[in-house]
Amino acid sequence: MSDAGRTLLSRLLRLESRFTWDLKKKDLDLEGLSTRLQEQIDLGVGQQSAIANSYSFLAYVRYLQGRPEEAASLLSQSEEKTRECFGEESERRLIVTYGDLAWLSYHSGDFTQSDTYCRRVEDILVKYPTGSPTVLHPEVYGEKAWTFLKFSVHYYPKAIICFLKALELQPDDSEWNAGYAITLCRKELIDPETFLEAEESPAVKQLRRALEIDPDDAVLLALLALKLSSYEKHQEAESLMERVLEIGPDSPHVTRYVAKYLRQQHTETLNIVFLIYFRILKKAQKSVLLPAVLEGLANFAHLINLEFFDDLLNVLQNLIQSGDLTNRESLHCIQTAFNILSGQGDVLNIDPLKFYSHLYKTLLRLHAGAPNGDIIIVLRCLDVMLTRRRKQVSLQRAMAFVKRLSTLSLHVLPNASVGILASNRAVLHAFPKCDLLLDNEVQGSGFFLPELDEPEHCNPQNTALWELHSLQRHFHPAVRRFAVHLCHGAPSDGSAALGVELSRRSPVELFEDYSVKDMTFNPPVATPSTKKKDRFGGGTTLLDADLQSRVERALTATEEETPDFTAAYTHTHTESDT
Template sequence: MRFFCDSMTQKRKKSGGGRVSKVKRSNQVRNKLAKQGKSKSVRNKRKNFSKPVSQHQPQIHHEEEEEESDHGEGMLEMVEKDDLQFLQSAVLNRSYSLLKNIRITEKSKPRSTKKKSKNKEVIEDQYEQSLPELHSGKFMKPLLPIKTKHGLVKREIETDVKEEPLSNKVTSKEKEEKESEEESEDDDMEIELEEKKEEDLSSLSTVELIARREEVLNKRKFMIGVLSSGLLENPQEKIKNFKYLLEMMDEKNPEVQLTVKKLATVSILEVFKDILPGYQLKHFESDGVKLKKDTLILQGYEKTLLTNYKLYLQKLERMLNIIVRKKGSTYIPQKQEVKLAEVAMKCLCELMVSNSYFNFWKNIVQLVVPFLNHRLFPIRETCAKAVKDVFRSDKRGEITLEIVRKINLLVKKKSYSVHEEVLEVLLSLRLKEVNLDREKEDEMKQKKFMNHKQKLLYLSKRERKKSKKLEQLEKELLETKAEESKQSKMKNLTETTKFLFTIYFRILKTAPHSKVLSLTLEGLAKFAHCINIEFYHDLVSVLDGLMLGNEEEGCTLGHREQLHCVQTVFTILSGPGLAINIDPLRFYSHLYKNLLYIGAGKSHQDLPVVLSCLDTVLIRRKKKVSLQRQLAFTKRVGILSLQVLHNGALACLKIIKSMLQINKAVDVLLDPESSIGGGTYFPELDEPEYCNASNSSLWEILFLVNHYHPTVRKYAKHLLQGAPAVGEGALPAELSKMSPEELFHDLDPTQMNFKPPVPLPKQQSTSSRPSKTMILKTINAQKKCEGKLKDVMQDVEISSIDFYGHIFQKRKIAIKKEKT
């Protein structure tokens, strides 16, 4: 441009005369025509200035300085002062639609040169639609919702003032953010979670606050759903979505903070459960090694997946650390923090169950196990359930071993003052095939092999090569037969059993009066078949000392604990401890004594332990039980059948039937005549050998014939007829094959269901109902009978049980006479 201006000045100097420019000349002509009122022709001529230059001539663009025209000043002089002030105020306020396009400031938008054609009909329609609202002057205002059975019911009311919705109160910055979000493509999902400035919400009503919260929450839900579904559809391409989901776990908006954190945490959990493999991912740094493009992409995906998984676990750990009590800290967590911690614990436990052997599984175990001893019951319950599920589903035994090792350290650290859930989970271990005695045999074989290996050192090179080849072949054979995995599994189970009995024996030795002793004894009773024979003598003596107790110190065990001790001892003696010379006489008396303490109340839950003990003592060890003990236990089980519910009564009748089938001499209890003149039965005696049970009878079965449950009545009649296998009085095949434990659990009334269903009683007519006089007569007759019975009991020095036995004998004789 400068070059162009310099050339023009040089030309003017050479010409010598002052030459007027074309622009100035045109302005002068235009001003004259404007004064004369002939400016139309000038306008038409002005169009010629904008004609395009011919293609042959070069186009030269330069800035032309136009002089200000004077035709506007004449117009201003013609307008009056009042009208001029009115126009100036209208322009400033932009009161007219035509004046809105006038540029007042430099920042305003430039005026468009082209006029946009507008459809007048559309504008008129819009104006007509807005007319009813203007004329009516009534608008709808939202009110507080009402809570009903079906949920929240929204209400509205007519008002004269129209309130702007929340969506119209959005600032210009928020509008720009919305526009940028709409323009972003779905494939890229470039979502930016920016921290918004705090707004003043004090002016908003309660309804507006609720609506605002719902709007924000729906946006977050939609975002979480889109991100999660994208990850599930194509994890490799949408792996960046984890970043935004993890950011939502740190939501800072107080309106939706708790809900969004929960939703984000659970959504990430479901995504990980779906896309994580069942094996560990190992990342190798391949420096200087050329790899395929697909391999590099896969390695990058796995690395990113592991980093996001690690970040997720760290955030869960941060949520849980809030409810962990620290020394010297008086901080009490809020309810929201406790709820978040419960959600975090559930997520960790589900990851431990579903992905037991994925990366960081040891870290998860180390984090979860201490919460078995937490003060909050929901946390303990969640952990215990997850650990039990892991024990049941574990096929390799590695995670089971790690959990038991951590429990051992926890019990030792807390000095055995732990919650019951810590030891309760150990009862779910699967240790049926473990035999610690076999391990010693393997150790002896290993020693012999080592001696043999030392001999190989003196062999020649050819013989050494041959032995190495043989070892390699044996290893390959084991791999083909899957023997190597079995050996590693058995090794893990053996180590688990060692830690388990370390926990139990340490509690018996150092804390015999702790609250976890009952679970310790129950665990010993369940896993007694896995104990080494070397510990049998010491264990039996310790259990006997616990059962006797020191009454001065008040250290006696409860009935359930004593039953577990008996079960442990007889499990040992009926299994690998058959060759041990131990007299279990005192344990017979302990079991016989505790049978009377089981009833239909709180102690009814101890009946399964009693049934397993009786099965071990009377049926499995039938050859080592004397006849007097068999008779005494059969009679005591008959008494027990009257103290329990119908499912317990059926289990007791099943044991009586088994005793009748094992030893025919037990039939004496069904014959009342054989007990006459043989002595007196002492039911209160604790020694089954000397209670003289042969001189009693099973009169309890007569009461069970009139039981409220039809199956119990059928079973009692079956026993009275001698328990026939076929014919009249025989039981159905399904009922006769069931064990006592199966009968107890199958007919359990805790679910408020009777099996079979009890029929409804028949409606009695008013004529068949007894009158008041008949009721009074029966009451008087009962009182007279009771008085006579007392007189007879005073004259004859016999026990009440023998008295009922005497009545039972007379009834038997009467039935025989009727038959003849």
């Protein structure tokens, strides 16, 4: 090895990176870990910062699997997500990512690129010194801890140490407190100790501490409920779970904990409830209880046993085709079907095309009147049907939904328009080729059939999202911002990028945030100015300079200087006679 190579290797060994944290391949279940991390990315589990970390975690796994090109791509995506999430404060969050990129470039033989990433890390450390060479930034301790926690149970003690060091530097940080609480919970599961009271458990103590900082963290609330339930504090546990369902009903991570709690506490009750539901669906389809049954199934479909799935999907399909359901009831049927298919039901060989077609047909029945409240069900359906199942959805189907949703956004209330446009943004990110709809050139043969209710056959590639140009003149500022953002292809940076307050929130959250049900406008309407405007503005008011000068002379003339219009007329008359 040359002197330059040895110098570079010496610098690399000083970096904080997964390549230097002594992560032994023999301790890792690479296939299982790879699957879990990919699912977390696909489902968008956790906050945006957690998703960014999942990309970098998966990159290291791909390197260990002998796929360095994919690892480099994942690290680049991690950098992009981190910058999108933290903006100007992202540099310290990128120390480990740049360290991984430096090592990956080194192992690929690209020493120049490796040196570039080394310099980036060194520049960040100079810009943000810790005061001691043995002390790391809390962001580095945090990412190191999350890595140990996710990679293997063998590294849980190291994860605890790293979270504690991060908390020494930032004791009130919500992320480090939550991570420490989760680690303690997992440690107590694999290494149970006997605590007579719940408050003696370190995990319970830390969960309460983390919830003091972030009382609306649904995952922590669910974990605390599970811990309290194990100590037979059922009343408090049930109260916590009710809050969980209010805060995060659409989070797959939260859903898993809720299901675990319900299986522990209410297995028999659930069996009875679902038995009643199924009897009503099969034998009392005209019952007044049907709407409540469909809504209940939509919310708890993921708890139904696998052996009921096939029959239940057939019943739901027959209900929809009967034409006897309201729009809301039909939407609940669709939501139930896809909640089943996105969970354990993905092993079933069932083609849900008819459910896609029915949702596509139902969209244009919604409007700004009473059905506006049904849009929130549509948004939940779209998340499951298009975003999470993107690998099973054709480009034609995705473009058709984007087009029809854009049309729907023109005749619903502002909060529904914002939610719909946010869903379109998610679809554009999941299907980048949908940007064909931003071009006015015809793709292929045929022409767009807007009246056709089959998304696969309406030729959406031969139309354009002209609705976005109309929405750029919408009275609501959030709708205008989304329309401009989508017209530019939904970029993550630049002048057309969305702000953090819009880009980090889900379509359902945006629908609720901008709701006008309480007769309030978000953002508030500015109060009229009380300052009186001047009657006349300054400056030249006439285009003709000669006429303007005459007017000014007339306005400034004194009473003795009364203009003699007769003389002026006579002079002109005499001159013309001549």
